[in-house]
Amino acid sequence: MKEIFTYVAKYKAAAVFALFLMAIELVVELIQPVIMAAIIDTGVTQHDIGSIGFWGAVLLGISVLAFASGILNSFFASKVSQGTAYDLRKDVYERIQHFSVTQIQRFAASSLITRLTADVTQIQSLIFMAMRIMLRAPLFIIGGVIMAFTVNVRLALILAAFVPFLLLIMFFLMTKGVKLFGSVQGKIDRLNAIIQENLLGIRLVKAFLRSTFEATRFRKVNHSLMEVNKRALQLMETVMPLVMLGMNTGIIAILWFGSVQMEAGDAQPGEVVAILNYATRILGSFGVFSFLLMNFSRGKASAARITEVLLEQPEERLDKGDQREQKLSGQITFDEVSFRYPKAKQPALMHVSFSVEAGEVVGVIGETGSGKSTLVQLIPGLFPVTLGSIYFDERPIESIGVQQLRRQIGIVPQQAHLFSGTIRENLLWGNEEASNKEIIQAAEDASIHDYIISLPHGYDTVIGQRGINLSGGQKQRLSLARALVREPKILILDDSTSALDANTEAKVLQALRRRSCTVFIIASKISSVKSAEQILLLKHGELEASGPHHELIKQNAYYRTIYQSQSETEVFEHAGNKW
């Protein structure tokens, strides 16, 4: 919460002004009963019409003042809340952009999304409320009691006795309620998990005839959600009747003592009326107060989630590298590279050494989990190596500016991720300055050009959420074209030709060879990389062997086993339709 306040501080002037305007409104409301008392005591009882007219005009005047303050307050309050929300979103987003891949994974992208959207909105409305009514309810309660004292001390004492007592009850019930709502949230999460699991496995549920079983499972969790939810809500609903009862008892007490005092001549009827008026208004404030408390506790949770992101130091290695433009040739050397993911027990790569000449095609082969993807992710420095080092043209990776390095590397990930927009815009991701010719060349090399021009709007066809849907293979090829548009010196294909048929795959490989760049191909089938100058065979994070196919097949037994098992179990074609 503290960090959020420093954000609000930027709008100090507007905030102070908004609070000041709110205070004016508050004062008006507090003096109204006093004026009313004056009208009754001086005007009505003494039959003084002039005095009534005068105080009536005053009452009207301050009401207009309160209205004007309220309207103005709205402007300043939304300036503060919208401004703060804007700054928060801006800073959180920037911060996330500087996070390393590990950090984003640790927070989980989905959680970061909710923090940036729902949580910020929560804070925004909390601030708006704070600028307008949050302080109002407590201030009104305090102010009301004080004003009551100025009217009649003894009667006010009764009022003052009830307020803290009621506040205590309210706080007690609210804290219990908030805790209960916490466990409601937990139950909802559990319910959602079951639904999600069920929907994802729906074919299985059908195949095994488990709908009744699933429904029973759901019913159980749903029931316990209902129970907790009911308890929480019902507890919260006891707050108001209890407070009402307490306050109304106070009113009766005031009436009783008021009458006693009036009898003794210690109090005027107007005074009793005024104090009663304060009492009923304070009663109303309690309702607002309990509502605010709920909002505050929710806002506090959101603030904590946002602050967590803001306080996280970006792990992306400090860019000490040379920022000047420097051309890479594509030559890479791994020297005794070891890597362990943060918090992982086992290292993902151990003592990997190899060297690749510029323009070579390198195949990376190994079982799932052998470290293939990890190895190539180290090349653009997405993760820093734990031990050993990587050299580009004999220069250590740390000495090259991150921007400089990544600008010359093209990555085609396993899961093609495209952004909504036109095809052209997506291809320009690779290189904003690319000419039309370069774009088309890249698309042709990725064997997607023909498809693109067959679309009604060609390169300007909108894809993504609001546009047409592409098949997995089309996405992969677009993602490849996007990488090619950068004219990379190093190209990394992370198992990204899996959705292509053998023919297209061969065609693409040929096109890649014409470009003078070093290509890393991660593949599950040896047949995809057989023509590579060098094949890296990984096993449990270690480099088991490396060399061209014809050497490996002779020298390495493990490679031979894989090769034989693959040719026997040769895959006819790839990934069938999902059920």
Next chain:
Amino acid sequence: MQETNGNQSGQQPARMPSRHHHGAPRQKPEIKNMRQTLQRIWQYMYAKKLLFFLTLFMVVASSTLSLLGPYLLGVTVDHMIADFQTSELTFMLILLGVIFITQSVAVWLQNYWMITIAQETVQTMRNELFYHIQLLPLPFFQRRQSGEVMSRLTNDMENVSRTLNSSVIQLATSVLTLAGTVSIMLWLSPLLTLLTLTIVPLMFWGMKWITNRTGRYFKAQQKDLGDVNGYVEETLSGHHIIKAFSQEERVTAAFHEKNERLRDSGYWAQTYSGFIPKLMNSLNNLSFTIIVGFGAILAVNGLISIGIIVTFTTYARQFTRPLNDLANQYNVVLSAVAGAERVFEIMDEEPEKDDPQAIRVERLHGEVEFQSVDFAYQEGGRTLSNIDFRVDSGQTVALVGPTGAGKTTLVSLLAQFYQPERGRILLDGQDASKIRRSSLRSNMGIVLQDSYLFETTVRENIRYGKLAATDEEVVQAAKAANADDFIQKLPNGYDTILHADGSGISHGQRQLLSIARVMVADPALLILDEATSSIDTITEMKINDAFRQLMKGKTSFVIAHRLNTVKSADMIVVIQSGKITEKGTHQELLKQNGYYASLVQSSSLRANG
């Protein structure tokens, strides 16, 4: 006066779109048939009708008492001022006390009961919806994204729940209080009432002025909010691409632009909507002034008493509040009705239904015959045409062909996930559509390509195949599926809890478990979809062996990716573009020298080259 509408301080309409529809902010709820929807909700509440009527009774009681309280308070004050008769005063105070206590109790009971009704209603609806979803045919799930279906079970139901919790009571209370307040005010002093009512046109005019503006700005704000959320979602889920292409600066700049637009539209939307409570508040102040000022003049002339003024100020406050509440609640109710409609829309989806003459079958032998079967997912399209072949009991059929040729569709038809458009599928000579789905599927075991496992123990995952299986049977099945070895090595053996994200065990091991799951069910017919992903050689061998174990004596349909499997099949069916182009044994097809032969050749070429 106190803020008349504590629970909506102006930011209300700026609701966040829920997690499940980012980028598509909820516009004004669209309602198709309000009356019908309300009736359907009522049917669910009908189970609690007695409690509901008791609740309504309490609402009437508490509303009446909330009107009676201030009135008696005024009378009491009058008594105090006029003459100090202690006995009468005591009586009045006791009466007041009783009223206040009863009122609190009534309020508490009405809320307590309403929550019970609301929560149990929602529970029933949710259970029914969930069960209904289980019965829906497969095409339903292909038509809709699972996130969207999920959102109906969660967000939309939550919306209904919240509204039932509070809105029913609020609406009833508002209407009652409004009517009661106006009539009491009229009875007390028609003149003062008339004066108080002068603020009503002011209120309407003011509200109209404001909502004209807020409507416009809220629309803009919703759009901008949707843009920001959509962009955040897209760029954060694609963060690895942004990093790899080092485009951080670019997306940050684009984000700032959207963020700024949101701030600007949000500013005006919030400012204008912030006027509403202030307007209500000021009108309250105004009516207070009118009542006190004019009331005092009337009192001086002896037309009314001071007590009436006191009473009137209280009623005047009670008068603008319900008006405001009604306006607010109306929107809440609308959005809940829209949510309920989305729920009912799913409930109205036709579930998988058996033919009325469908019969139960016990154990099938496993003879399968496709008789000129046609099928299309979409009108006009054609996924399968003229599929015609016959399999004897205990045989293995390998389905071979390029991606998208229709192999998966074919076995889906066999499992009655879809109905053929033309032609018949015969099981033991019996038309499959005339067999109850439940008895048909209980004869069938399916191993999918991606082995889906549930987030529970290994034991329960295997038992999913046959709920009545003893622990003994589970272990037997695991052993037969070559899964026992690795299960024993897991931290808690058979009681190890698996995670949905697949962590903990390898891909191949997941597949072994899904084989064990079918093994325990021991079906007569098998549908296997071989995995294409690379699995280490040893596990691969184990899987092959497990498959062989499983297929023993059962009619099996295998969507085959491995030459070994295909070679050993009793019949190979080659499917291309939805048609059977070749069928026969490995040897026969090699002789035909068609697609299959070329496939075998190219793969052995690659193998030997």
